[in-house]
Amino acid sequence: MSLKDLISPFYVWQRAFEKPYTQKRPIEDRPGAPRYRGFHMNSEDCIGCGTCESICQNRAIDMVPVEGLEQRPGDSGLRPRFDYGRCCWCALCVDICTTRSLHLSNHYAWVTEDPDAFHFTAGTDPMPWNENSLGYRRDDDYHLLVHDRIEMEMLGPDESVRGFDEVMKGYTEEQAVLEADRCVECGICVATCPAHMSVPDYIRSVRKRDYETGLRLLYETNPFSSTCGRICTHRCETVCVMGYQGDPIAIRFLKRAIVDRVPAERYREILGDDVSDNGRTVGVIGAGPGGMSAAYYLRRLGYGVTVYEAQARAGGMLRYGVPSYRLPDDQLDKDIDYIRSLGVEVRFNTLVGRDVTFQSLLDTHDAVFLAVGLNQPSALRINGEEHPRVLSGLKVLDDVANGLDPGIGRKVAVIGGGNVAMDAARVSRRMGAEVTVLYRRRIEDMPADPDEIHESQAEGCTLVAQAIPVEIKPAASEAQVTIVWGEAEMVADDKGGRPRPVLQEDRMHEETYDCVIAAIGQGGQIDFIPSDYREQIEFKWNKFVPGDYQQTGLAKLFVGGDIANSRADAISAIEDGHHAARGIHRFLGGSADA
Amino acid sequence: MSTATDLLERFGTNYRISEVNEQKADLTFFKVPKDQAVRLLRELRDDAGYTHLAFLTNIDYIERGIFTLNYMLHNYDTRHTLGMHVDLDRDNAEMESIHNMWAQAATYQRELREMYGIRFPGSPRLDDDFCLEGWDQIPPMRKEFDTAAFSLARFYSRDGRGTEDPREHMKQQLYPTHTDDAPEGGN
Numbered sequence: 001m002s003l004k005d006l007i008s009p010f011y012v013w014q015r016a017f018e019k020p021y022t023q024k025r026p027i028e029d030r031p032g033a034p035r036y037r038g039f040h041m042n043s044e045d046c047i048g049c050g051t052c053e054s055i056c057q058n059r060a061i062d063m064v065p066v067e068g069l070e071q072r073p074g075d076s077g078l079r080p081r082f083d084y085g086r087c088c089w090c091a092l093c094v095d096i097c098t099t100r101s102l103h104l105s106n107h108y109a110w111v112t113e114d115p116d117a118f119h120f121t122a123g124t125d126p127m128p129w130n131e132n133s134l135g136y137r138r139d140d141d142y143h144l145l146v147h148d149r150i151e152m153e154m155l156g157p158d159e160s161v162r163g164f165d166e167v168m169k170g171y172t173e174e175q176a177v178l179e180a181d182r183c184v185e186c187g188i189c190v191a192t193c194p195a196h197m198s199v200p201d202y203i204r205s206v207r208k209r210d211y212e213t214g215l216r217l218l219y220e221t222n223p224f225s226s227t228c229g230r231i232c233t234h235r236c237e238t239v240c241v242m243g244y245q246g247d248p249i250a251i252r253f254l255k256r257a258i259v260d261r262v263p264a265e266r267y268r269e270i271l272g273d274d275v276s277d278n279g280r281t282v283g284v285i286g287a288g289p290g291g292m293s294a295a296y297y298l299r300r301l302g303y304g305v306t307v308y309e310a311q312a313r314a315g316g317m318l319r320y321g322v323p324s325y326r327l328p329d330d331q332l333d334k335d336i337d338y339i340r341s342l343g344v345e346v347r348f349n350t351l352v353g354r355d356v357t358f359q360s361l362l363d364t365h366d367a368v369f370l371a372v373g374l375n376q377p378s379a380l381r382i383n384g385e386e387h388p389r390v391l392s393g394l395k396v397l398d399d400v401a402n403g404l405d406p407g408i409g410r411k412v413a414v415i416g417g418g419n420v421a422m423d424a425a426r427v428s429r430r431m432g433a434e435v436t437v438l439y440r441r442r443i444e445d446m447p448a449d450p451d452e453i454h455e456s457q458a459e460g461c462t463l464v465a466q467a468i469p470v471e472i473k474p475a476a477s478e479a480q481v482t483i484v485w486g487e488a489e490m491v492a493d494d495k496g497g498r499p500r501p502v503l504q505e506d507r508m509h510e511e512t513y514d515c516v517i518a519a520i521g522q523g524g525q526i527d528f529i530p531s532d533y534r535e536q537i538e539f540k541w542n543k544f545v546p547g548d549y550q551q552t553g554l555a556k557l558f559v560g561g562d563i564a565n566s567r568a569d570a571i572s573a574i575e576d577g578h579h580a581a582r583g584i585h586r587f588l589g590g591s592a593d594a
Numbered sequence: 595m596s597t598a599t600d601l602l603e604r605f606g607t608n609y610r611i612s613e614v615n616e617q618k619a620d621l622t623f624f625k626v627p628k629d630q631a632v633r634l635l636r637e638l639r640d641d642a643g644y645t646h647l648a649f650l651t652n653i654d655y656i657e658r659g660i661f662t663l664n665y666m667l668h669n670y671d672t673r674h675t676l677g678m679h680v681d682l683d684r685d686n687a688e689m690e691s692i693h694n695m696w697a698q699a700a701t702y703q704r705e706l707r708e709m710y711g712i713r714f715p716g717s718p719r720l721d722d723d724f725c726l727e728g729w730d731q732i733p734p735m736r737k738e739f740d741t742a743a744f745s746l747a748r749f750y751s752r753d754g755r756g757t758e759d760p761r762e763h764m765k766q767q768l769y770p771t772h773t774d775d776a777p778e779g780g781n
Contacts, residue, residue, distance in 0.1 A: 050760045057741035062757035071767045076760035085752050086745065119754060187761025191768050200761070220774070549771070579772055 032106030037089040037136045039107050040082050042123030046101035048076035049186035049241045052093035060086035061093060066124045073192045074239035084110075084118035091136055096144050098184060098241035105132035147246020150179040152253060157458035161429050164324045167455065168230065168253070173209065176257035180206040182242060183249050189236035194567065195221045195575040199236055199251055206254050212270045214258035219271055223296040223339055224289050224318075224574055226331045229256025231322055233449060233569040259334070267338045275342050278302035282584055283365035285352050288316020289570045290371030290561030292336060293577030294584075295344045298369075301585050305344045308361070310351040314340075316373050317562070318570060320398045323423050325430070353528025362556055367584045369550075371561035371573060374522035380415065384472030385518070389481035393424035393519025400427050408433055409514020413483055414461075415439075415469055416519035417446035422453060424517045425461045433514070435460070438467040438485055440501045466490065468503050475512045482512045524563040533557075549583025550576055558583055598622040598674055601642060609634050613679065623677040631680045632690045635665060639695060643669040644676055647692075650702035652710050656737040659684045661710060665692075682712065691717040709735035 032038050048071075053061040063078040071077025080093070080102070094102050102122070107129035110118065120127060153169040154160075160167045171179060185200040193199060198217045205214035218225040232252045240248030262270065282298050284291045287309035295305045313319055314336045318327060340346060352358055352372075361368050377392035379385060391406065393416065399406040410433050414425045417439035425435045437456070439446060443465045446453055457463060466488040473482040486508045488501035523542055526534075536553040538545040544552060544564040551558050560576025562568040602611050602624055613625040626634055638644040644667035653662045665678040682689060691714040693700035703714040708724040711733040723729070732739055765773060 048760055053757060058745045059742055059751075062755055063760060063763075064756070064758065065763070071764055073768075076764050077767070078758055078760055078763055083752055083755060086749065116752060116754070119752060187759070188764070190761050191764040196765070196769060196772055575772065582771075582774070 036106035038105045040122040041103045043101040045099045048078035051184045055092045055096045058086040081121040099244045104136035105129040106135040146182045149247035150175045161459040171257045192239045193236045194572040197221045211261045224335045226259040226334045264334045276302045280366040283361040283368045285370045286372040287314035290573035290577040293574040294369045296339045297581035299342045307346040308350045320401045369558045374562045376523045378521040389515045393420040413513045414517045419448045421519035422448045436462045440468045550580035625679040647696040654737045687712040
């Protein structure tokens with residue numbers, strides 16, 4: 001060792017008195033590059049789907065509730081919380097974000113002496129970079145998600161209008177797998193589905209081509225899966241996270257993709273038919289989706305079930321209100337036949353109040369589930385509507401379903417904007433009529449399924465929006481009828497409701513048709529319930545207001561379906577039936593596990 | 595037609611060149627079979643002016659069972675870059691070394707050996723640790739490597755961690771009784 005080696009370390013000390021080259025706080029003068037991958041930001045567009053958490057390869061993200069943030073349909077109320085002890089700023093979370101709410105700011109300096117501090121909920125915790133406008137964002141042309149729905153083959157309007165063949169052809173297996181592959185399995189849709197079906201799980205079974213598991217999953221919550229795979233109102237799709245940047249997953253049609261691949265003969269083997277008898281019985285009024293759903297779940301719990309049905313066939317509005325080009329009879333039969341095969345007895349042509357009394361049902365059974373639906377067409381409430389050429393939409397659909405000629409003629413006006421109106425219009429087109437639909441509000445206000453509106457137009461129905469019927473008058477010929485209607489202007493509602501149509505009396509029209517089909521809604525008919533019982537039951541606007549588990553003030557009576565909910569669709573009726581089955585089981589001393 | 599495409603067409607008489615993609619005016623990709631790759635690289639370097647190996651990397655196409663090596667060559671005279679793709683069998687990934695043609699290739703090859711497990715026989719210090727000291731797992735850039743599982747197993751979780759499933763959370767908050775596993779007596 002030389003002398004120099006001994007002395008040189010001390011030379012360093014002279015530096016102690018010089019101005020340092022390093023800057024004390026360089027970070028303040030050095031902003032990140034415009035697209036720097038700095039700290040996370042999350043906008044109000046976040047709906048807490050958790051896809052960021054799923055893709056994070058470092059498990060750096062937790063989904064956590066945030067105080068003051070309510071969960072609601074379409075928003076889980078959870079938000080991503082980042083652990084910067086694990087994050088590697090790969091930005092996969094940003095690239096996959098379904099709502100594009102997640103970004104990286106170009107802020108990159110966070111100095112603290114507490115090593116556990118680097119843990120925060122992006123967007124809701126007050127971080128200094130929350131207002132940062134620079135940093136990494138996903139490029140517009142870079143997509144990890146597939147935004148376009150796989151198209152389904154359907155009959156063209158020229159072909160569909162010629163008959164009652166099913167319009168939607170269903171997915172091929174390959175198409176279904178591709179569509180299922182688009183799903184991120186967040187499960188946001190499950191809360192919105194009235195029956196809370198296990199949507200992500202059965203979509204996964206489509207992806208795996210495992211239709212037996214798929215069918216079992218469907219039947220956990222919905223014994224009308226063939227039906228709902230075709231005509232469900234698919235509220236789930238309105239909240240699907242894939243809808244934020246592209247098309248929502250075709251959840252409804254993926255349900256159909258499962259049932260289309262399982263033949264009816266295999267249902268009992270796959271779903272199990274080991275139904276026991278617990279010695280108690282339940283009477284069900286109405287063999288529609290609500291009644292048959294209750295019957296299915298009650299039967300599975302061991303109850304003897306008798307369904308009282310006024311018509312000659314089961315299915316209710318699905319049978320008589322939904323035309324076969326949307327729901328072929330054999331598909332409805334597939335669902336109903338399986339339920340009946342478990343030992344559910346259906347007494348057809350048995351109208352409660354005429355053929356059996358309500359009291360006798362209460363006496364015979366341990367509980368009664370009532371789901372009679374809405375089958376009384378609402379009146380137009382205009383002068384002259386009792387004209388014989390004014391038909392009800394329900395009657396027209398009913399006749400067609402029963403193979404009868406509704407006698408509509410060649411030139412038809414349909415009044416209304418719901419699915420019954422659309423179906424009446426499309427059925428009339430199929431019978432060769434020229435069809436005009438009059439609706440009092442705008443087309444976008446129509447309660448009908450948008451697909452139905454679109455397809456009715458494609459099939460040649462003329463939709464006249466903002467048209468208010470004013471009067472029905474006899475025409476020159478007895479086989480015709482004249483309708484007077486006026487144009488409407490939409491006027492904003494002062495009370496914050498939806499805009500109201502206001503009749504413009506200077507713009508009136510008069511037109512003569514072979515018939516006018518009224519389809520502006522339906523009401524229920526419950527006169528068969530004795531009045532002293534009715535006093536014990538809560539009603540609002542002629543509908544039941546059920547309590548917990550669909551139970552009424554008359555303890556043995558449970559209600560559901562269109563006559564007991566405001567949604568008035570098949571899937572809500574199905575859930576009412578399932579929920580009432582749970583309720584009846586609790587009421588009769590079983591547990592809630594139904 | 596650009597000179598690069600002309601060039602590849604000329605080489606095409608001796609090499610099985612495919613998937614020519616003129617991505618930009620100064621960047622062209624193409625594919626060549628493994629057994630012709632190094633011979634072509636040498637010809638591109640010595641006769642066509644592509645003297646610089648800009649980098650060598652790899653793409654894992656696990657669904658197709660292949661790795662695709664990507665040799666990026668640059669020509670300083672024309673300022674043009676060629677990307678040469680070479681498919682390898684993913685389960686038996688081995689490639690001729692080019693460290694004798696470009697010294698820096700040895701470093702890239704060492705990296706590819708560590709990250710994907712691709713062998714380059716004869717390449718210097720090929721099996722030495724590159725940046726993963728003490729790595730005891732399968733090569734981490736192979737797509738079958740489960741990064742998330744590794745992360746969970748290897749690193750402890752900070753206090754205060756805990757996550758909720760959106761679907762389950764909404765069920766508890768919005769419809770607790772509308773399920774078959776509803777709590778007794780609740781609604």
